[in-house]
Amino acid sequence: MTDVLAIAEHRRGTLRDVSYELITAGRELAEETDGELHLAVIGGHLEEFTRLLSKEGVDVIHAVSNGEEFNHDVYTQIAEGLVEEIDPGVVLVPNSVNGLDYGPALANRLGRPLVSDVTDASFDGEALSTTREMYGSKVETTVEVDAERTVVMIRGGEWPSADDSGDPEIRERDASIDESAVRSTVRAFEEVGGGDVDIADAEVLVSVGRGIDEEENLELVEELADALDATLSASRPIVDSGWLEKNRQVGQSGKTVTPKIYIAIGISGAVQHVAGMKGSETIIAINTDPNAPIFDIADYGIVEDLFDVVPALIEEFER
Numbered sequence: 063m064t065d066v067l068a069i070a071e072h073r074r075g076t077l078r079d080v081s082y083e084l085i086t087a088g089r090e091l092a093e094e095t096d097g098e099l100h101l102a103v104i105g106g107h108l109e110e111f112t113r114l115l116s117k118e119g120v121d122v123i124h125a126v127s128n129g130e131e132f133n134h135d136v137y138t139q140i141a142e143g144l145v146e147e148i149d150p151g152v153v154l155v156p157n158s159v160n161g162l163d164y165g166p167a168l169a170n171r172l173g174r175p176l177v178s179d180v181t182d183a184s185f186d187g188e189a190l191s192t193t194r195e196m197y198g199s200k201v202e203t204t205v206e207v208d209a210e211r212t213v214v215m216i217r218g219g220e221w222p223s224a225d226d227s228g229d230p231e232i233r234e235r236d237a238s239i240d241e242s243a244v245r246s247t248v249r250a251f252e253e254v255g256g257g258d259v260d261i262a263d264a265e266v267l268v269s270v271g272r273g274i275d276e277e278e279n280l281e282l283v284e285e286l287a288d289a290l291d292a293t294l295s296a297s298r299p300i301v302d303s304g305w306l307e308k309n310r311q312v313g314q315s316g317k318t319v320t321p322k323i324y325i326a327i328g329i330s331g332a333v334q335h336v337a338g339m340k341g342s343e344t345i346i347a348i349n350t351d352p353n354a355p356i357f358d359i360a361d362y363g364i365v366e367d368l369f370d371v372v373p374a375l376i377e378e379f380e381r
């Protein structure tokens with residue numbers, strides 16, 4: 063029997079999607095060994111968060127009141143205290159900016175091995191087996207953890223979100239913090255890359271690549287995004303050219319997205335791009351090159367000039 067403790071994530075008053083994905087991952091691991099799934103949520107709007115996180119398969123939610131926003135020292139201390147109390151075999155942390163900030167420190171304090179950026183995890187008998195990608199997502203590796211107690215950081219967008227409601231036990235608690243060990247404070251919040259669009263939340267993404275040729279042509283794909291009520295995203299060269307903000311970039315060094323529909327327009331499908339969008343439910347690609355790698359993963363492919371196809375689509379959707 064291995065209990066699992068998953069640590070939810072929130073930002074600026076909203077739970078991040080990865081919190082629900084952690085529940086699915088944690089539930090699978092706990093079920094495999096007949097263990098319990100504990101969930102911790104630290105700070106923020108605890109009443110609302112515990113209600114939203116009350117999903118089937120969650121046994122206990124630890125709602126720890128402490129501040130509004132993430133703080134490295136506070137999260138590390140609180141998580142360490144919870145682990146010492148619950149003694150879970152696996153601690154699940156999001157492989158997010160915040161998670162990468164405190165996850166390794168937590169593992170270090172607990173003296174546990176850490177497996178980061180995990181895309182799959184299961185128990186192979188007693189041993190925990192995890193999947194990671196290497197060499198720019200070209201290779202998938204299996205890492206078997208040679209320890210009974212581990213910290214595992216999971217990549218967002220790899221597990222489906224838990225959405226079936228449940229009735230976990232809620233344990234409310236005030237954090238007992240050693241203030242002398244808190245050496246950082248969050249004084250302000252600034253979104254890097256400008257804008258408050260989160261492409262990871264979009265259900266439909268119209269994504270544009272170098273095939274668009276010139277910045278002024280972006281207007282065309284923006285029109286298509288408007289006609290579809292979709293969000294605009296891009297491959298890296300578009301962002302590197304300064305044509306769109308960094309928060310629109312899909313891929314290994316951008317965001318991982320899992321929309322219902324992903325329309326790749328003039329995007330070749332390089333591994334670093336595909337790493338960020340392969341989890342999309344339906345992929346539609348428009349590209350003049352029939353051998354473009356994007357067609358290997360597309361559900362529907364249009365081998366045509368985007369400057370012919372996109373206006374035709376806009377006309378059709380505006381009808």
Ligand SMILES: Cc1cc2nc3c(=O)[nH]c(=O)nc-3n(C[C@H](O)[C@H](O)[C@H](O)COP(=O)(O)OP(=O)(O)OC[C@H]3O[C@@H](n4cnc5c(N)ncnc54)[C@H](O)[C@@H]3O)c2cc1C
Nearest residue numbers: 271272273297298313314315316328329330335349350368
């Ligand atoms: C460490 C590292 C990290 C990276 N991270 C990312 C990342 O996060 N995201 C990312 O996207 N890339 C990333 N890259 C870059 C990546 O390797 C590719 O260079 C990039 O994805 C290519 O973008 P693209 O498909 O838009 O351009 P291209 O590869 O140039 O493809 C353009 C495509 O448009 C098609 N085309 C041209 N004209 C038309 C037309 N008129 N109509 C239809 N199709 C047309 C072409 O056939 C071609 O397939 C990274 C690279 C490195 C080394």
